[in-house]
Amino acid sequence: MITAGTLVPVREFGPFDELSDQAHQHYIDGFAERAVAACRTYQPLARAAGDLSTLRFLLYTESISLMELGRHGDAVDAARTILSLSGPDDHVWRAKALAMVAEASTREGQQSRALGALAEADWAVSAVPSGSYGHISASMAVALALRSVTLFEHADERLCELLHVQDDWIRLLVVHELTELAATWAVSLALLGRVEDARVEFLTTLERSLHMQRLGWTTDSPAMVARGEIYEAFALLNLGEPELALGRALAAKDRFQHRRELLETQLYRLVTAQAATAAGDFERARELLRAAVADATANGREAWVGMGLEALAEVDVAEHGETPATAIWRDLARSALARLWSEREGRFTALQDRDHIRRLTAETDRMGRVVLQDPLTGLGNRRLLVATLEASPRPMSVVFIDVDNFKAVNDQYSHAVGDEVLRRIAQVLRAQCRAEDVIVRYGGDEFIILTAHDDRRARSVAERVHRAIRNHPWDELERGLTVTVSIGVGVPDASTDNPLVAADIALITAKRAGRDQVAGLEAAPDADPADEPAVAPLRRD
Structure with a gap:
């Protein structure tokens, strides 16, 4: 805090916490423009001093103030900066920043992006010790995001849970x-x-x-x-x-x-x-x-x-x-x-589905790598695939990926290079998918992505993966190396209720048509930002 012109470190928060309190007070008093200006003035100081706690609080205050001003895109940018400064175990800040992405995205009309961020924020809150200041702060942020998507009952329940706190303010x-x-x-x-x-x-x-x-x-x-x-x-x-x-x-x-x-x-x-x-x-x-x-x-x-x-x-x-x-x-x-x-019921169901998939994915850690995880790539294995499909309350879409001419890579460059190719493809898949998607290594050079049932989104994910693998700098691994994939997209329809079968048929079609392409469903329209991963830190590297 600041006393008599001297900076005095505050142990619980950052050494410049008083500055973030001043900026936040502007917001509380209803002066959002002043709050934004104060946050942007103080951020360079906190950054230069390495005061990460204060810097994130300033960015968060900036984000909520920008949203009050109707500058929703700028609010998302500020929240994403918080995520870039937060590791996977920074559950409080991830929850708060993702909740801001969700609320601002809702006001921009980006419902898919909002629900993805909200589901991940809700998951992050569950990892924060109940009753702590961080849990209170993150829970409130998630409650406001729930309110923004008109899930009033759930927002009310979350906020009422916080009324037990002793601090009157x-x-x-x-x-x-x-x-x-x-x-x-x-x-x-x-x-x-x-x-x-x-x-x-x-x-x-x-x-x-x-x-x-x-x-x-x-x-x-x-x-x-x-x-x-x-x-x-x-x-x-x-x-x-x-x-x-x-x-x-x-x-x-x-x-x-x-x-x-x-x-x-x-x-x-x-x-x-x-x-x-x-x-x-x-x-x-x-x-x-x-x-x-x-x-x-x-x-x-x-x-x-x-x-x-x-x-x-x-x-x-x-x-x-x-x-x-x-x-x-x-x-x-x-x-x-x-x-x-x-659309309220659909949004609630979508959140439930995403949470269900997220919990199933978390079983990889709980049950151990041998049971549900592929040891080479770190992705899920067939057991996780079967468990997800059997337990999912709703049909799912399947993106089936096969590496083109993978045997030639092993023969020409060695099996060690082939293994590294598979590991790098796994990294690409993580980067191009949302946190709630389930990614598995299905066989030697085959991968599957399970997404919540949405035809357009499944095709969009497939095309994004196809481009990313084709454009990956493979020659950095071995001179002259190129890698492409064929992809089939399948959803339950009148011809089959098994999306795996539909995706497999589409994959065969892609290979027969010359490989290095996506088949199944109609081509996706121009990229919709709501279909992109919500933010880079959502990637499960």
């Missing part, structure tokens, strides 16, 4: 996130026409907002007290108490900064816009609501975009009565959210 942060979660959940349900369910969540929002205010007073955080009062006002508005809601909002409005990235700013506009509508000041109501919609759009808050559009429709009704334009406003408000909500 940390509990205040947890309760604040729980309050925002309840409000977002309530709004989503209301837009979907589930009125009674929405009322339950608005009551929960009210209860949590009061808890937030109590903790704000306990921790001497007047701005957080005021923000809690804004949540209270919004809940009261939706529980049929507009006059009381307006009174609470007006009482709080001068005690926190109305930053556009704060949800509380949007809530204040929604409450006061309703009052303006009731008073017949329709232009003022529209001005407030358009600002709310613009800021919610910039921050990727789709439920709140819908809420603002719905409120705009209500202004039209109040001024002109029901018109065709009103129906258009309401359709706009609900259509995007209805699509996201309809």
